[in-house]
Amino acid sequence: MSVLTPELRQKIEAYFPRYPSKQAVALPALHLVHDTLRCVPLEAVREIAEMLEISPAELNDTMSFYGFFKDEQHRLGKTRLWVCRSLACQLRGSDELLGHLCEKLHVQPGQTTQDGNITLEFAECIGACEGAPSVLVNDEAMMDVSNEKADKLIEELRR
Amino acid sequence: MPDFEPVLLRRIAKPDSTSLASYQADGGYQALRKAVTTMTPEQVIDVVKTSGLRGRGGAGFPTGVKWTFLPKGHPGPIYFCVNADESEPCTFNNRILMEQDPHQVLEGILLSCYAVRAWTAYFYIRYEYGKAFRAIENAIRELYANNLLGKGILGTGFNLDVFVHRGAGAYICGEETGLIESLEGKRAWPRIKPPFPAVEGAFRKPTIVNNIETVACVTHIVNRGADWFKSMGVPPDPKNPRDAGSYGPKLYCISGHVNKPGCVELPLGISVRELVDKHGGGVWKGRKAKGCIPGGISMGLMTEVEFDTPLDFNGPGKVGCLGLGTAAVTVFDEQTSIVDVLYNICRFFEHESCGQCTPCREGTGWMRKIVERIRNGQGRFEDLEILGEVGNNIGIMPGTTICGLADGAGWPVKQAVKKFRPELEAYIRSGQKSRQPLPLAAVH
16 A cells, blocks of 8 residues: 555656756655655665665665654644744743643653644754744744743744 | 944834835846846856955855856855854844845845856745744745846846754754754764865765845845945955955844943944944943853854954954854853853853864863853862863864864953953852852853
8 A cells, every 4th residue: 555645746757857866856755755644664765775776775875864844753744833942042032932831732852742643852052042032933933932922922823 | 433324234124114015116136137138057056256245154254266166167056055043142134134125135035046057046944033034934935036036037048945943952064064064964073174065065075055134135246246246345354365345235133231232233344342332332221241252152262352353354363363254243241251151152152062173072061161160169270271272173174073163162251361350250259159150050
């Protein structure tokens, strides 16, 4: 039973003309699958590797380097909420913010809420330092995140 | 002294600053037209070389010189990689350039590719910059639709494709060979240099990797000339034969314990003190500064007494910092414990070490563990000696690692032991634990 739908396969194939080697499509392919399935199942690793004409071990080598990609056991929730923990944000309260969110969502960093809505993680500098403490909601930064603003965000994400 | 007239940030406050129409209305793509219709690629390289432009990504290598490392008469393909991986903590100027004025960046890419005879450019952008990614993709679509990308640009024989390639959260992908490895679909393990990318880079072909702010400068250099560029900044220090000068406008990032964090554009050479007080609104809450990181965390630390150091390519080295780096200044106030600052920095580097070289992989771990132990009230005086020793021995400069991440990891540690020693010793002596206990959930 193929994990990659024909649609996903087409999207991956669309990247081939851009690079002189198929292996270069590894990150784009992993992102496509990860965004759709909220993880990269082992079977998908095999299927992508076959498309890229590399061994599954080689693709797994690449995938496991980036802590970004989750396997089936750590599937992401609907929204990935990362709290920046680097210096500029720490100096302006990111530790407290992360603690507040852990309490509010009843999770540890890396875990997903019971309702499957939000995965809370910490991130290294997300480049939104002028608005420290900042968070990343999937791939868009939100700045000046006070506890109140975080609560409002959670409310919206749960809708 | 009159306020500096922004060049790179000139358009960012305008409504619709991201569209092609608005960019062209402001004179955009005239430099490109001038280059592809009246200049040879070599002439473009020359003007960039003469301008003295030095890379804005952190290493400050003269851009025009880097371009001349490409083999002459190579049949191609030659690749151009745009380094939009901006991950140095406390740095965000590239993000602003991409989000608010993507065409300024793209024109610089077009000009650079024309100069180095590349017909394929890979725009490597960190995943976390979603808004910038969409702005750039949009701008690229506009360019293809208007004969400014693809085949026969502006009716000439110049062809260029720009492909955006999203990263996946690894700081080491900002290292030029780490970026290339990641682009090729592998673990981002930096390569031993030589060979340099200009000789053998992406897909084993000659490759140039340049930073976002650097290519944005190229646009203006071609437009207004090398002399104009050199009218800003600081000429070479006659006492330092290795100083190639510090010319041009620079985007400085200010963050941390200041009243007005943000990004400001100034000619190279402003002092930390003036940057913080005049442009950053001064230290917050009426407090005084204890110190800062002067150029992203890899450059080390400055004490408040050193704040008169000019932030150009030459100045920070005089107080023992690694260099200008990304010109990102983060201030910490007198109530901040240096141990907390150091812990944050060590934790970052341990997390981001790619693991390829033993001294970095193990050394960053040791430094974090030692500082963590100090933080938990279990420090010993000999820990400071060990930290200094590790800091001095890991890196491309002591010759023990393949890339400079380790140098960046060791520098703040070395500098903390040197410049903040009394505070560290007092901390250890008192056996105190950090006043900012991390919530248990956030322990690494």
